[in-house]
Amino acid sequence: MVTSCPASPSSPAARIRRRDSDPNLRAPVKKSRRLRLRRKQPLQSLTSLPLPGDSGVCDLFECPSSGSDGADSPAAARSRSPQPGPAQLDLQTFRDYGQSCYAFHRARESLFHPRESLAQQPQVTAESRCKLLSWLIPVHRRFGLCFESLCLAVNTLDRFLATTPVAADCFQLLGVTALLVACKQVEVHPPRVKQLLALCCGAFSRQQLCNLECIVLHKLQFDLGAPTVCFFLEHYTHARVEAGQAAVAEALEAQALAQGVAELSLADYAFTSYAPSLLALGCLALADRLLRLPRPLDRLLGGHAQAALEDCLDKLQLLVALNEASLAHVLPLQIGEKCSLAPRST
Known part of the structure; x- marks a missing residue:
């Protein structure tokens, strides 16, 4: 009967057994790596239109004290989003859905219409409301927002004023909060919180704006689709x-x-x-x-x-x-x- 000879310490078989028994001599095992997803860069528009400099709010947006850099400026936001084109009429869609949509909005119109929003306001007056909206309208235009966003922002502002007393020193914050809530419903690229805070020149914090946004949504019971x-x-x-x-x-x-x-x-x-x-x-x-x-x-x-x-x-x-x-x-x-x-x- 022929048996195999024991391997010598210097033989290849012995070296392999010694390597497997000693954990310090084992070859490192390559761990499986999970697939990593790269962050996609935002789409850039093909052309960026120059902004007019005679609107009266350019200095406000470019104020050094606002703390906003060039990447978060309204000009950069507009360059990232497509510019609105000329108005067009879609008569076929109007024939299919126009009367139904009109009847639906007319039936809900009175539910979203605050006729005396300042009746219970001790500090906010019609003059201060006019002053705020006269500032907010050029801001909406400067961001390149659609008219629907402005109408919804004013409706959100008035409906909140009809339910909750607002201090005079928080009225501007309420205006930009209403604009943010409206833009989230309509715009593809709504303004950032940092951009809106820059408009107020550092008078309010991000936490204050987010808290007020929650209060507005709670007071309006998240019912925001107002006919405009x-x-x-x-x-x-x-x-x-x-x-x-x-x-x-x-x-x-x-x-x-x-x-x-x-x-x-x-x-x-x-x-x-x-x-x-x-x-x-x-x-x-x-x-x-x-x-x-x-x-x-x-x-x-x-x-x-x-x-x-x-x-x-x-x-x-x-x-x-x-x-x-x-x-x-x-x-x-x-x-x-x-x-x-x-x-x-x-």
Whole structure:
């Protein structure tokens, strides 16, 4: 019977057994690595439009004391997000869903309409509200936000004022908080908290803004989808074109002018008594009058009483007469020239 000879200490088999028995001589085992996901860079727009420098808020955004760097500036935020293009009409979608959406918003309009939001406010007045919104409207435009965001922000502000007393030194923080809440619903790239705090020049902290945001959402019971002037302006514009009452170009010019008039009315506390659908109809009727359109808007389109519409229209006409320079500044030049609102040279 032949048996195998014992391996010598210097044989390869002995060296292998000695290596396996000694943990210090074992070869390191490579651990399995989990797949790592790289952070994707945000999409960059192909072109970044230069920002106008005559809006009066450039120094505020670029204030060194605000503590914001170039990456978090509104100019950088606008360059990251696509710029809004010219207004277009989607008549096919309007034919399919327009009347249903309009009926739904009209039925809920009264639930989101605070007519006397300052009645229970001991420190916030109509003048301070006008001052805040006159500051917030250029801020919204500077960020390149849509008109719907501004309308929702004003609605959120007024509804919160109707429920909770606000101290005067916190009113500006409430304004930027309402804008943040509105932008989260509408905008693809809402402003950052750091950017909004920079607008207040360091007067408030991030924690204060987040706490106030929670309070606002709690007081409004997270019910934020309010019907706005912006929605009704778009609906009436589609409706008049679909009915053959105006050409597409004329309707879009009237909508742009009506939006400028509505923007002025948002800062005036006297117009909070009008429902958004009535205010939108009055703004379009005034725009038709200023543009001298041959076929003005059908005032029965919204189903409002003629007396209420005439009262709103008279106040809007007075508002425009007192703020011609401000309105001409936000309108396209060709529309301002058509309605004799071209800005005066200084």
